[in-house]
Amino acid sequence: MIKTFLAKDYPHTGNKFSGPDKLELYNKNLLSQSVDWYYRNNSITYTVNSQGYRCPEFDKIDWANSIVILGCSYVYGIGIDDSNTIDKELSKLTNCPVINLGAGGTSIEFSLYNSIILRKLYPKPKAIVQIWTGINRYTIFNNDNKTMNQGSWNFTIDDKYNTNINLSMHGYLNTIASKQIYRDTTYYTASYFTETCDIINCDSLHVIDYARDLLHPGIETNKQTAIKIYENIK
Numbered sequence: 001m002i003k004t005f006l007a008k009d010y011p012h013t014g015n016k017f018s019g020p021d022k023l024e025l026y027n028k029n030l031l032s033q034s035v036d037w038y039y040r041n042n043s044i045t046y047t048v049n050s051q052g053y054r055c056p057e058f059d060k061i062d063w064a065n066s067i068v069i070l071g072c073s074y075v076y077g078i079g080i081d082d083s084n085t086i087d088k089e090l091s092k093l094t095n096c097p098v099i100n101l102g103a104g105g106t107s108i109e110f111s112l113y114n115s116i117i118l119r120k121l122y123p124k125p126k127a128i129v130q131i132w133t134g135i136n137r138y139t140i141f142n143n144d145n146k147t148m149n150q151g152s153w154n155f156t157i158d159d160k161y162n163t164n165i166n167l168s169m170h171g172y173l174n175t176i177a178s179k180q181i182y183r184d185t186t187y188y189t190a191s192y193f194t195e196t197c198d199i200i201n202c203d204s205l206h207v208i209d210y211a212r213d214l215l216h217p218g219i220e221t222n223k224q225t226a227i228k229i230y231e232n233i234k
Contacts, residue, residue: 002117002120002121004051004058004117004121005051005053005058005101005114005117005118006103006110006113006114006117006139006147007051007052007146007147008052008053008103008104008105008106008147014046015045015046015047015048016043016044016045016046017044017046018046018076018078018104019073019076019078019104019105020073020078020104020213020215021044021078021079021211021212021213021216022213025213026039026212026213029212029213029214038219039212042081043081044079044080044081044212045081045082046077046082047082052103053100053101053102053103054076054077054082054085054087054100054102055087055099055100055101056099058122061097061099061122062097063099063118063122063123063124063125064123064124064125064126065096065097065126066096066097066098066099066125066126067090067091067094067096067097067098067099067125067126067127067128067129067233068098068099068101068118068125068127068128068129069086069087069090069098069099069100069101069102069129069130069131069229070101070102070111070114070115070128070129070130070131071101071102071106071111071130071131071132071133072102072103072104072105072106072107072110072111072131072133072134072137073102073103073104073105073216074086074102074131074133074192074216074217075087075100075101075102075131076100076102076103076104077100077102077211077216077222078104078211078213078215078216079210079211079212079213079214079215079216079218080211080212080216080217080218080219080222084219084222085100085222086100086131086222086225086226086229087099087100089222089223089225089226090129090226090229090230092226093226093227093230094230094233094234096126099125101114101118102131105137105149105151105153106133106137106139106147106149107133107137107138107139107149107150107151108132108133108135108137108170108171108174108175108196109138109139109170109171109174110139110147110149111130111132111133111178112174112175112177112178113139115128115130115178115181115182116181119181119182124182124184124185125185126185126186127185127186127187127188127233128182128185128186128187128188129187129188129189129190129229129233130175130178130187130188130189130190131189131190131191131192131205131225132171132175132189132190132191132193132196132200132202133191133193133196134151134152134193134195134196135167135168135171135172135193135195135196135199135200136151136152136164136167136195137149137150137151137167138150138167138170168199171196171199171200172199172200175189175200175202186233188203188229188232188233189202189203190202190203190204190205190225190228190229191203191204191205192204192205192206192207192217203228203232205221205225205228206221206224207221208220208221208224209221
């Protein structure tokens with residue numbers, strides 16, 4: 001049934017915009033930003049593989065000699081050029097390939113499932129980095145094995161799964177499971193989400209600037225995140 005990593009909620013639609021980083025939002029942001037705003041004169045390129053992940057084709061990756069980083073849109077790099085994503089910044093520091101398995105809007109369990117798939121189908125990487133997303137998300141599957149990720153943007157009032165204790169316990173236990181899967185590997189976890197950090201006791205990451213969409217972490221934030229990861233896996 002599982003032949004590769006999980007399919008994402010929304011397909012990649014081109015190499016200039018992706019997900020919430022849309023042309024319409026960019027034009028709106030142009031009106032509110034200063035004349036020297038970086039993205040006024042600098043474009044963005046999103047390069048993805050055939051599955052929509054921002055990394056090479058999976059069968060072309062030297063997994064055993066790579067670092068793998070998993071997470072949501074913060075790892076994928078919404079609003080960030082190929083050259084400035086966390087994986088690219090970390091690769092500069094480690095001088096080895098860093099594979100970006102970030103997927104926009106996804107949950108902690110989505111990253112856990114991709115970790116399980118990675119362990120089952122591919123050689124063990126040099127290191128695993130989990131940048132955990134918000135604890136209040138979860139993943140469901142439809143009939144064609146496509147995923148739908150639930151979060152604050154699409155919860156309904158009658159969603160019985162959406163209770164603090166339920167989501168917190170699932171998130172907490174999923175992070176434990178992930179660590180056990182790679183207990184024989186260099187392993188590091190952190191999160192930009194305060195509630196996630198508090199519940200699972202991982203390192204806290206901080207946003208110090210913003211990407212082109214003014215919603216996701218920016219270039220300098222990614223550089224600082226890469227440094228923090230490097231200090232914990234070197």
